[in-house]
Amino acid sequence: MAVLSIEQNQSIKNLISTNNVLVYLQFWLNARVPCALFPWGPPEHTYGATYGSIAEIGDQRPNYTLPPIDNKAKENIKKLLEDPITISRMKNPVLLLGATSGLQLSKEHKIKFNPEDENGLIDEQKNKVKEEIMRCFGPHVGSYHNKVFKRFLYATQIPLMIFITGDKIDCEIVVGKCHFILDNEFSWDQFYENHPLAFCVGCKQEEKNKYIDMFRHLNFEIYEGDNYAVVTAFIARNKKFIEEFEITKQTAEKGERV
Secondary structure, eight states, rough: EEEEEEEEEETTEEEEEEEHHHHHHHHIIIIIOEEEHHHHHHHTTTBBBBOOOGSSOOOOOOOOOOOOHHHHHHHHHHHHHSSSSSSGSOOOOOOEEEEOOOOOOOSOOOEEEEEEHHSOOOHHHHHHHHHHHHOOOOEEOOOHHHHHHHHHHHHOOOEEEEEEEEEGGTOOTTTTTTTESOOOOOOOHHHHHSOOOOEEEEEEHHHHHHHHHHHHTTTTTTEESSSSEEEEEEEEOOHHHHHIIIIIHHOOOOOOOO
16 A cells, blocks of 8 residues: 655655565655655565555454444554554645555455365355355455454545456455455445546557456446557546546646646
């Protein structure tokens, strides 16, 4: 996660915050770009992400019946939201840059069991899990702590752009590993309709229209990239994103020129 704020601060115009120590060090040591780390805490071992107090809550297995996140998770999200240097206190316009392990958009779910689990399950149990997953949509990630941290990001109500490649759309859902971020209390429909949300999708030219149609079906507006390169990209934005980030940014830029 990185957060950009177009805020005047002496000689620094764009303020950047991240929860990834590798990104933090890359900005400071390599690019010489001022950057803040939020939240503070030891990084997890795979990607170098920091979760603050969320790292202290116990791990959980995915639950594909999508119950609401528990009170402990909600309490730690509230702590991050109320932190004196939390990202939601940055001056507008602010943009969250995020990612996700997978994004389920269609009704065609590719479900994969770990061999150890699959061999120990009877057909009735496997069918039950498959039926539950068939009702899961939206972004999913590979750990419970990442899921809860993403829910903190969503709770800020800051405009969010998620960067993915086309192969992550409707990709394999590994049972027992993939955590869907949204649930019965805060659903995928509520998220993409009401949160200022955009996706930047990199894909092969031949697959671009297929992915664009998926987002247009959800009423996203499309900004297309190069139509002649083998690999291209497009940006899909909902109306809330256009209203709360694009128009706000244009207004701020006009104010700077005055």
